[in-house]
Amino acid sequence: MFEPLFDYIEQKSGLSITPHEKNLIKTKFEFRRLRRRQYLLQEGDVCKQMGFVLKGAARMYSVDNKGHEYTLRLGIEGWWLGDYESYTLQEPTKFFVEVLEDTDLLTATKESIQYLASTIPAMAEMIRTVDKRTVIATQQRIHAAISLTAEERFDALAKTHPDFLQRFPQSMIASYLGITAETLSRIRKKMVCR
Amino acid sequence: MFEPLFDYIEQKSGLSITPHEKNLIKTKFEFRRLRRRQYLLQEGDVCKQMGFVLKGAARMYSVDNKGHEYTLRLGIEGWWLGDYESYTLQEPTKFFVEVLEDTDLLTATKESIQYLASTIPAMAEMIRTVDKRTVIATQQRIHAAISLTAEERFDALAKTHPDFLQRFPQSMIASYLGITAETLSRIRKKMVCR
DNA sequence: CGATTCTTTGAAAACAGTCAATCTGTGTGG
């Protein structure tokens, strides 16, 4: 059950983890199964733990006072769930993290993760690497948001994450791209014609 | 001359640095003075070094095939200059980093910074902390880009970085917000009336 | 099968971009 996480840590860090370290990780992560439509996190909660997705799909979104939803993050197998800001600062979140299919997770608190990082070199290196990758990915998304048209942003997403288009409803993809579901529907219609 | 950098490292890491460590840092960073309109980095370059701003102002932007500019980053005293993606991956950049006033920098290569990080605990911790803050800040900017109107994004920027509005021409603020200079001008006009 | 959710479509309104002209302030050279 923990194998996908072990593989992930070794792959991201480029370091291997010993059997002893694996046992340590097993004691600090908790297996959780969430059913479709359950929330891992809700607005106002403090994000006490991050979750590594073993199986399933989820999204992180906010809701404004008009009821509009804005999807900040989509995640499937091999992604982390949780609000990084709320987790890092231990402050209440503005977001909901909702599971879209029955989902299996490995969760751990900040203290557990910090302990593992201080004990297991591969864990510390994995976190540094993932943080760096996240900075790069978010910078690219900002660049897309300010420099590309809605259609170009959709094309870019279709290229970088074609799996997302299969797994998530179009309305969520639209909200991830910063457009309405109607606009995305029309963009797709136009594209098929060509 | 190095004091602002030492202060920055101690403040961000929460750790103090010894006189010996300070000397080490001095050997690895290079002082550079750039004149208004000079480039620290140009499209196609590999970002060999990051620069810590002692005095001055700069922006990082891309140019599309129609000649439109998109500002990804604005920086003044106490900010880092350079394309994080190109620096981290050592791949050619899509961006220009241009100095808007005569600017004093402390620059260091990736190797130097990695060496300092492996030698000086405060340096390593500063990098981790700044990376985490960057993830949070970029996530907030993405959220603003997809959830707020142009006017609301301007208000948000005026709140979080009022100094930017003084230091940078409106056309650059507009491009940072993902709108045209004309639209920003009209937004400001509307706001004054209220 | 019925209920629910998601997607598509249409028409009107709101919004932002484009292009061109004008205005304003700054600094430079004569």
Added chain:
DNA sequence: CCACACAGATTGACTGTTTTCAAAGAATCG
């Protein structure tokens, strides 16, 4: 000191895109 050039900001008219709202059409789940 003035005239001029220059860059940045503003304004107007127009175009194009996106949102909004409402309704109808598919797809999915229990």
